[in-house]
Amino acid sequence: MKFENLRLVGFKSFVEPTDFEIREGLTGIVGPNGCGKSNLLEALRWVMGATSAKALRSGSMEDVIFSGTKDRPQRNWAEVILTVENTHHNLPADFNHLDTLEVSRRILRKEDGAQSIYKVNGKDVRAKDVQLIFADASTGANSPALVRQGQISELINAKPQNRRRLLEEAA
Amino acid sequence: MKFENLRLVGFKSFVEPTDFEIREGLTGIVGPNGCGKSNLLEALRWVMGATSAKALRSGSMEDVIFSGTKDRPQRNWAEVILTVENTHHNLPADFNHLDTLEVSRRILRKEDGAQSIYKVNGKDVRAKDVQLIFADASTGANSPALVRQGQISELINAKPQNRRRLLEEAA
Amino acid sequence: GRQRLLSAFETVNHNFQSLFTRLFGGGQAELRLIDSDDPLEAGLEIFASPPGKKLSSMSLMSGGEQALTATALIFAVFMANPAPVCVLDEVDAPLDDANVERFCNMLKQMSEETDTRFIIITHHALTMSRMDRLYGVTMVERGISQLVSVDLSNAEQMVAAE
Amino acid sequence: GRQRLLSAFETVNHNFQSLFTRLFGGGQAELRLIDSDDPLEAGLEIFASPPGKKLSSMSLMSGGEQALTATALIFAVFMANPAPVCVLDEVDAPLDDANVERFCNMLKQMSEETDTRFIIITHHALTMSRMDRLYGVTMVERGISQLVSVDLSNAEQMVAAE
Numbered sequence A, B: 001m002k003f004e005n006l007r008l009v010g011f012k013s014f015v016e017p018t019d020f021e022i023r024e025g026l027t028g029i030v031g032p033n034g035c036g037k038s039n040l041l042e043a044l045r046w047v048m049g050a051t052s053a054k055a056l057r058s059g060s061m062e063d064v065i066f067s068g069t070k071d072r073p074q075r076n077w078a079e080v081i082l083t084v085e086n087t088h089h090n091l092p093a094d095f096n097h098l099d100t101l102e103v104s105r106r107i108l109r110k111e112d113g114a115q116s117i118y119k120v121n122g123k124d125v126r127a128k129d130v131q132l133i134f135a136d137a138s139t140g141a142n143s144p145a146l147v148r149q150g151q152i153s154e155l156i157n158a159k160p161q162n163r164r165r166l167l168e169e170a171a
Numbered sequence C, D: 001g002r003q004r005l006l007s008a009f010e011t012v013n014h015n016f017q018s019l020f021t022r023l024f025g026g027g028q029a030e031l032r033l034i035d036s037d038d039p040l041e042a043g044l045e046i047f048a049s050p051p052g053k054k055l056s057s058m059s060l061m062s063g064g065e066q067a068l069t070a071t072a073l074i075f076a077v078f079m080a081n082p083a084p085v086c087v088l089d090e091v092d093a094p095l096d097d098a099n100v101e102r103f104c105n106m107l108k109q110m111s112e113e114t115d116t117r118f119i120i121i122t123h124h125a126l127t128m129s130r131m132d133r134l135y136g137v138t139m140v141e142r143g144i145s146q147l148v149s150v151d152l153s154n155a156e157q158m159v160a161a162e
């Protein structure tokens, strides 16, 4: 699989539609404290089917929707679209015939709790389908290759039993 | 109380007698990773009567004794001497008549576990005496003004109940 | 017991609110006691809004914002009862240059308002340039630490040589 | 189950030993399974000696040494089964310049040996200078993030302007 583009619409501080082109080699992301760098990584993990709001620094999943500033009102929905190329043809059978996949996740505020809607190339799918697509491609929201800010400290301070889980991800 | 000098002999990586003059205003400590900067702070907390080996990154208290390198053998004892001026005369009665205090802590390796020996101006005292001297001067091994490496992260991730302890130190 | 803790909370909260605003160059913050009416059982929660942002729990802030907020809290406790010595071990690590600048301004001010002697362990070139003097710790012989005096103008080379 | 975990342990340990030595410019390290004969119940312990120092548990190392060792472990797991994308959020924060240099050398080598696309979030000027391209995130309007392309030669100003 090749990652091509990450598009954020109303996700956390990225209220304006934003395209982040993922290119080969080493891409650096820079900027002042609080400008939104870690939010980019969280958008990537979120669209790949992250289930833990806490691991996205949120009390509940709807906290990822742009919550407004002094000059702009909060939004009612957020969406992230990830475009990948199926170069290795190692995906679940239902999706393996596709050359390009546009995986999207959208969340809407509702009185009875927010709902996530997943699509692949415009067709509704379940969260589990999305998680399996990325798991088969050796990535996903819990990939050890996605190192959150402070995760190195957590690993250093972790109980040995919890550190062993890192091996289980590799196995 | 004014802190004047910290002397390390065989404490962790400071095998050679080292005098650290504590001067007014802002003193910066710089150097590469692993060169011994944090060991300096630990020596200060240790001589003021720190009781937790874990808070000094040690399995047991005798881990603060220089443990040797490829070219030098381990040592059998470590000592730290802190020189302070009793400027505010706010110390426990037994010590308040002194203008200058030389507080020392020495630890010796023994088969049945290491022993710490405390002295003030050459006279043997108990650990508790040393802790009270610094507590009366609004400082000590657990002073909130001594911020260990990583302690800011601990405060951020602490349970609210544990954070409240910070207030108890201030009260 | 309870009364002393509540009075400490009032003082620290008051300090925290003004220190936060100075460290962030704006915005506002406050401490709250939660989970229990008994202050000896309560939890200490931190709410903050950096300039232009909404008030929220500290857990929703960025890494650098959290570090600066926690530093404001540490300083708030310190100013309630200044200690004769204050040692800060790499607290500026997650801060960008603008925040390091304000952090150093605050250190300067605290050193002028109190008799406290400050010891600041840092890797940040900007912080080094704001100190009154620098000591370097080196390991010329591997595994053996030595303390040396560093000329402030040589600090740049010290960082580069790391 | 057990067999797969043990075989993963062997591969990761083998990678870890060589990655550690490359990141530290010497020294040695190893992983150990402890506390139980059953690998599904065991703990993962890390022992390391930076160049010239004694082998000891990672908990006795300096802050920067621990971070670099943990990074070697993360890379060791990664190299056992390279993912198509790798994002590192400020892992270089506690490292001095010499260690950042070796860290960047390793990133360069991994990007040449795998098809993985790397995204490195950093405040370190040295790391920025070693990237193939830079994106900046700015908040011109307060609380609103924007992504911009940054000229590598302008990176210095980007850091200074923070």
Ligand SMILES: Nc1ncnc2c1ncn2[C@@H]1O[C@H](COP(=O)(O)OP(=O)(O)OP(=O)(O)O)[C@@H](O)[C@H]1O
Pocket (backbone or CB within 6 Å): A011, A012, A013, A031, A032, A033, A034, A035, A036, A037, A038, A039, A040, A063, A064, A065, A066, A067, A068, A149, C053, C054, C060, C061, C062, C063, C064, C065, D137, D143
């Ligand atoms: N739902 C939301 N709506 C609007 N803004 C949000 C939302 N969630 C988080 N934010 C804002 O995003 C900012 C955090 O961004 P982020 O953590 O990406 O910063 P960063 O660039 O990684 O900073 P640092 O260098 O300090 O780690 C916070 O200031 C927060 O106010």
Ligand SMILES: Nc1ncnc2c1ncn2[C@@H]1O[C@H](COP(=O)(O)OP(=O)(O)OP(=O)(O)O)[C@@H](O)[C@H]1O
Pocket (backbone or CB within 6 Å): B011, B012, B013, B031, B032, B033, B034, B035, B036, B037, B038, B039, B040, B063, B064, B065, B066, B067, B068, B149, C137, C143, D053, D054, D060, D061, D062, D063, D064, D065
């Ligand atoms: N008992 C001991 N005998 C000899 N050396 C020791 C002992 N205890 C710790 N050390 C050494 O001291 C070093 C750690 O020093 P310290 O933690 O002060 O580094 P530092 O300068 O703070 O680095 P960083 O910038 O990474 O935080 C370790 O490399 C360790 O090998």
Ligand SMILES: [Mg+2]
Pocket (backbone or CB within 6 Å): A037, A038, A039, A149, C062, C063, C064, D089
């Ligand atoms: Mg961040």
Ligand SMILES: [Mg+2]
Pocket (backbone or CB within 6 Å): B037, B038, B039, B149, C089, D062, D063, D064
């Ligand atoms: Mg240190």
